Amino acid sequence: MFTLCGILVSRQNLNALNKAFEELKLEIFGSKEVIIHSVDIRKWRGPFSVLSDEVLRVNFFDGIERILSKKDSYVIVSCTILKEQLSKFCVRGEEDDVYGLSLAYLIERSIFCVDNKKNDELPNISIIVDRRGKNEDKKLLNYYNRLRNHGTKWVTSDRLKSRISSFGFKNKKDNIIGLQIADLIAYPVTIHLFQPKRKNPSYEVIKHNIFQDNGVLLGQKVIPH
Numbered sequence: 001m002f003t004l005c006g007i008l009v010s011r012q013n014l015n016a017l018n019k020a021f022e023e024l025k026l027e028i029f030g031s032k033e034v035i036i037h038s039v040d041i042r043k044w045r046g047p048f049s050v051l052s053d054e055v056l057r058v059n060f061f062d063g064i065e066r067i068l069s070k071k072d073s074y075v076i077v078s079c080t081i082l083k084e085q086l087s088k089f090c091v092r093g094e095e096d097d098v099y100g101l102s103l104a105y106l107i108e109r110s111i112f113c114v115d116n117k118k119n120d121e122l123p124n125i126s127i128i129v130d131r132r133g134k135n136e137d138k139k140l141l142n143y144y145n146r147l148r149n150h151g152t153k154w155v156t157s158d159r160l161k162s163r164i165s166s167f168g169f170k171n172k173k174d175n176i177i178g179l180q181i182a183d184l185i186a187y188p189v190t191i192h193l194f195q196p197k198r199k200n201p202s203y204e205v206i207k208h209n210i211f212q213d214n215g216v217l218l219g220q221k222v223i224p225h
Contacts, residue, residue: 001194002083004102005186007178008075008110008125008211017073018177024063028056035172036180038187064184069205074181075113076210077219078189079105085224099136100143103129105221107144108152111163112218113211124165130179131169141167193222 009017022032034047044051051057079102110125117123131137144167151157170176188202211219 001080001190002098002102003078003080003186003190003193004099004106005076005078005182005189006106006110007182007185008077008113009073009178010123013073014178017067017181020067021177021180024060024067027063028060033175035175036177036184037172038183042187065202065205068181068184068209071208074209075219076185076189076206077106077109077113078186078210079221079223080190080193081223097139097143099132099140101223103140103143104147104152105223107147107160107164108155109211109218109221111155111160112213114163116213125163126165127167128176128178129167129169130183131171137169141169189220193220 021036025032025034025036029047029050031047040046041048041051051060081098081102083098107127114123114125129137129140132140148161148164149157151160170179172179184202185206188200188206191198191200192203192207210217
């Protein structure tokens with residue numbers, strides 16, 4: 001199972017989220033430069049070794065819950081791919097491009113979300129992606145450029161170009177809070193889909209921010225469906 005998760009957030013709300021996380025990082029770690037990374041948190045690895053202290057651990061997770069539970073401060077779009085099932089429907093090699101397939105879905109649903117805005121002037125989307133490596137980033141950029149040229153099943157090339165103002169990569173060390181929030185959210189979303197009966201309080205905190213349109217859940221896709 002592979003999950004790619006993104007958040008849509010206005011510049012104003014992004015600044016507020018960044019400030020809230022910096023305050024939490026200072027309180028728990030004594031530095032706002034700590035990079036929130038889900039797998040390191042779960043393993044109490046690196047700077048998160050301090051979470052072995054129960055008081056700090058409770059304060060840390062309470063702080064995250066307080067920040068991420070705010071409704072309307074961000075919108076979640078995610079795509080989970082069942083790799084083994086997908087391979088049965090793809091020609092050889094296509095099943096390996098799960099990142100590109102997921103990205104196409106996230107871009108498409110992000111445009112749907114922006115188009116739902118009631119403003120006279122629709123906002124543009126600036127996409128920031130976590131760097132994975134030189135070859136992986138080049139492959140993903142090529143995939144994105146093909147999307148710009150051809151569009152998706154539901155979004156034309158012209159519509160995509162008019163909505164997306166920029167596409168770029170950032171390293172984890174750049175301390176981009178949007179990327180860190182997306183990383184935090186991906187794990188509970190995956191657990192919810194993989195083990196829906198498992199107790200999953202983190203998912204309960206963030207589920208109300210998953211993109212919906214007229215009550216239809218559009219921000220949590222599973223491929224193949």
